[in-house]
Amino acid sequence: MCESEKNDRLRGMLWGLIVGDCLGSPVQFMEMDSFPKVTEMLPCDHFNTPAGYWTDDGAMALCIMESFVRCQGYDLEDIANNFIRWYDEGSFSSLDHAFDVGTATVMGIHGLKRGELCNGFENSQGNGSLMRFAPSLLFDNGDNRIIHEVSNLTHDSCKVRETIDLMAEICRTHLSGKKTTFQSEYSNREDVNNSGWAVSTLQAALWAFHGTENFEDALVEAVNLGGDADTIGAVCGQIAGAYYGYSAIPERWLAAIKDREKLDKLIDDFMTAVINKMKLQI
Numbered sequence: 289m290c291e292s293e294k295n296d297r298l299r300g301m302l303w304g305l306i307v308g309d310c311l312g313s314p315v316q317f318m319e320m321d322s323f324p325k326v327t328e329m330l331p332c333d334h335f336n337t338p339a340g341y342w343t344d345d346g347a348m349a350l351c352i353m354e355s356f357v358r359c360q361g362y363d364l365e366d367i368a369n370n371f372i373r374w375y376d377e378g379s380f381s382s383l384d385h386a387f388d389v390g391t392a393t394v395m396g397i398h399g400l401k402r403g404e405l406c407n408g409f410e411n412s413q414g415n416g417s418l419m420r421f422a423p424s425l426l427f428d429n430g431d432n433r434i435i436h437e438v439s440n441l442t443h444d445s446c447k448v449r450e451t452i453d454l455m456a457e458i459c460r461t462h463l464s465g466k467k468t469t470f471q472s473e474y475s476n477r478e479d480v481n482n483s484g485w486a487v488s489t490l491q492a493a494l495w496a497f498h499g500t501e502n503f504e505d506a507l508v509e510a511v512n513l514g515g516d517a518d519t520i521g522a523v524c525g526q527i528a529g530a531y532y533g534y535s536a537i538p539e540r541w542l543a544a545i546k547d548r549e550k551l552d553k554l555i556d557d558f559m560t561a562v563i564n565k566m567k568l569q570i
Contacts, residue, residue, distance in 0.1 A: 296533035304529020309345040312511035312521030320514040329544035340544035341382035345419035345522040350380040352423040353558040368400045396442030408444035415489040417443045419519045451486045462530035482515025493524035503536040
């Protein structure tokens with residue numbers, strides 16, 4: 289694979305997370321098919337945000353990327369401190385405060401404030417670490433230790449780690465230029481569980497990815513499932529972005545993202561830092 293194609297896939301996975309979060313946010317918490325079909329970036333009435341504003345999904349991913357760039361390497365404690373800054377001060381948020389924060393994440397951050405870098409419990413199987421997954425994959429050494437550590441900051445659960453492992457295998461396959469053979473357990477749209485459970489979120493994202501043939505259609509299918517639409521969108525965006533690449537993301541969606549140039553610089557700086565530090569080989 290040529291260097292430009294590799295970079296396109298890497299950037300696509302990272303930007304896919306942000307785009308999916310922003311596209312799905314306006315219809316999260318809504319029942320499937322209870323709203324007009326979403327095909328464009330829209331304001332989110334629930335959080336009173338304009339179109340193109342990311343939620344906790346994007347904010348926590350930015351926390352991870354900024355830490356790696358500033359520290360010039362992986363520092364779990366520094367990532368934890370960035371999560372605290374986001375939660376307490378609104379750093380990395382699209383608003384001046386953190387919002388749309390899940391219960392497990394709130395509990396985890398309180399643990400981080402106590403100096404605990406492993407938080408959660410087995411029954412806490414929410415999707416809060418899948419939504420922010422992509423950055424940690426890029427500086428993991430291949431044995432999934434780092435992606436587990438970053439996940440465990442808020443979601444210390446065997447089931448979540450199993451789900452993270454599957455997502456890692458899918459994304460690594462896509463970054464290598466191949467299409468994953470893992471199929472969704474859902475065969476019909478009506479059967480899709482659109483809740484915030486980690487397992488069902490990944491399965492919903494896979495359903496949207498395999499039922500379409502391009503990035504745009506995959507994301508439209510994903511977010512229109514409703515429910516935890518922002519995170520289903522963010523997870524599908526990572527999976528589809530790693531396969532189709534940044535060049536496949538509609539420009540009109542990217543243009544609507546708040547602070548696009550600022551985010552683009554951070555993502556570029558992050559990719560450069562990861563490639564230089566880890567000698568990334570996909």
